[in-house]
Amino acid sequence: MPGNPSPDAEQLLKALIEQMRPAVAPETGLIGIHTGGVWVAERLHQALKPAIPFAALDVSYYRDDYEARGLRRDVKRSEIPFEVEGRDLILVDDVLYTGRTIRAALNELFDYGRPASVRLATLVDRGGRQLPIAAQFVGARVDVEPSISIDLTRGVDGRLAFVLNRRAS
Amino acid sequence: MPGNPSPDAEQLLKALIEQMRPAVAPETGLIGIHTGGVWVAERLHQALKPAIPFAALDVSYYRDDYEARGLRRDVKRSEIPFEVEGRDLILVDDVLYTGRTIRAALNELFDYGRPASVRLATLVDRGGRQLPIAAQFVGARVDVEPSISIDLTRGVDGRLAFVLNRRAS
Helix, strand or coil, X not given: CCCCCCXXXXXXXXXXXXXXXXXXXXXXXXXXXXXXXXXXXXXXXXXXXXXXXXXXECCHHHCCCHHHHCCCCCCCCCECCCCCCCCEEEXXXXXXXXXXXXHHHHXXXXXXXXXXXXXEEEEEXXXXXXXXXXXXXXXXXXXXXCCEXXXXXXXXXXXXXXXXXXXXX | CCCCCCCCHHHHHHHHHHHHHHHCCCCCXXXXXXXXXXXXXXXXXXXXXXXXXXXXXXXXXXXXXXXXXXXXCXXXXXXXXXXXXXXXXXXXXXXXXCCHHHHHHHHHHHHXXXXXXXXXXXXXXXXXXXXXXXXXXXXXXXXXCCCEEEEEEECCCCCEEEEEEECCC
16 A cells, blocks of 8 residues: 555564563463464463463454354364463454454453453554453554555464555445 | 542533533433443433433443342343444443443443444543453543542432542451
8 A cells, every 4th residue: 555554563563562571470361362363462472471371262253243244264263271260361463443353352251251350452553443442552553544454464484464455345 | 538539520520521522423322321320421411412312221230240249229220212223322431440340331232232333431530440441531530549439429409429438348
């Protein structure tokens, strides 16, 4: 997109890691939202080294537009390999937009147990919120038109990169 | 509480009204959370005059600590006298604290329909969030110890006032 350079995902990841370093204790649970959020959570886990493994959450079943979207072919079952009840959690996503995915993720998490706290980390906050959701840890706030989607990709070398796409109308 | 004066509820209400005036369209739904949020929503409705009536929400059944708290005697059934589906809504509460009440309110709202958007207005934000929830409209941010509760009262003249109480331990 001319005049609209993609945010540098690797650089934003570094910024996010520095923000989160003081906030991640050994028992903090990192939970990535499928797909891009899982990639980010994996990298955060490598850098911040909490004692427990990171988890992946697929919120497809919990989204409020589930009936309209139907079920993707690649939907994953969520696996949380640690106790959610009473734990401090950090939900991780690649792009924060309307907030509907985060509401769905919270509902799925609470089906596993009642966490002590849930904070939210995102590589990019693109505004456009439709629910009163906010992230505590943000790589960068970016301003893009509603017609543009910001998608995270992962190369064969594991490096993360954002691409901007014009939405199919 | 010496050294900890109560926030002036009527003054904060004025501040909130001025913030919200540009954001409330005739079809915007104002939804107060029982009990204090309903009083605030009623006053906002009088001042901002949206075309549709305000609604009251009792989230007791939806709270994540419902089993621990049991059901209060004075629990009210929620009544939303307008269509939620596709509407811009503003949830109204008196005090924003952990965010758990707001999550419960969102879940109850979505049982009525899928709103176009939900924003959050609160007279006071006292920090201490345990969920990634934020208010768009805030009368004031106040800093009080966790051992203090901030409770809204309504006098016989209809005036709102905050009182600070030490929590029973």
